[in-house]
Amino acid sequence: MEDVLLKLTENFEEENSTHEQIINSVKEIKVINAQIDFLLEKIHSKPNEMNEILNQTKEFQETLQQKYSSLFDLIPKGKYYKYYYLWKATGSQSVFLIAIIHWFENKTLITQETVKNLFHPSNKEDISQIGIDLENYLFGLIQLSNELSRFAGTFASHGKYQLVQEIQNFLNVIYNGFKCLNLKNDDLRRRFDTLKYDLKRLESIQTDIHKLKGFETFLEKNFQEKDEMEIDQK
16 A cells, blocks of 8 residues: 555656646747747838848747757657647747748748647657647647738838738638638637638738829829929920
8 A cells, every 4th residue: 555655656746847847848938939029029110121030030949949859858758638738828829930930931831740840859759749739730820820910011011012912812821721621629710710800901901002002103193294294384
């Protein structure tokens, strides 16, 4: 009986230790997430410096990969989902950050496989059991859509109309892709609904752009006619 109790105590202490180590590891990841997010927010005020800002995130991306490797190494084999709740939201945030950087640089959607290969345990043979799962990836993509719709407003106000069009095209692809999924996760279904508002926001921005272009054309035409009249009078 004493041996059984002793074993239970040892298991309990071991699980508590693992739990605390994972929590501390996730805190470190949250710090890196925040640092990358802080840099990306600068694009709203300095869109013409976007490439320089993206380059500044490189160092933090590398650190993020190292932190995830350390985190996943802490998770005992076969107990991934036992501790999953401790870093679920943080993982989705990391996916979003990497996905939006990838989109700004390549104008393409980063795949789940690419993300899994970026964030993995030190032993790559464990990737199939431990790593960024589909739920993390999908939540990250929804946040990607939400944030790109915000950036579209910034780009429109700075005359980057082609970039706005590219964002709208991309979000339409994301939305249609999600419509093909049979989402059984209630949180995912609710978050998916926000994509509709992202698209409506883009439509509104595009309407404003068309109005602005029409107004600019009107002014240009009138100034041109005025100049021609002044030349004729001379």
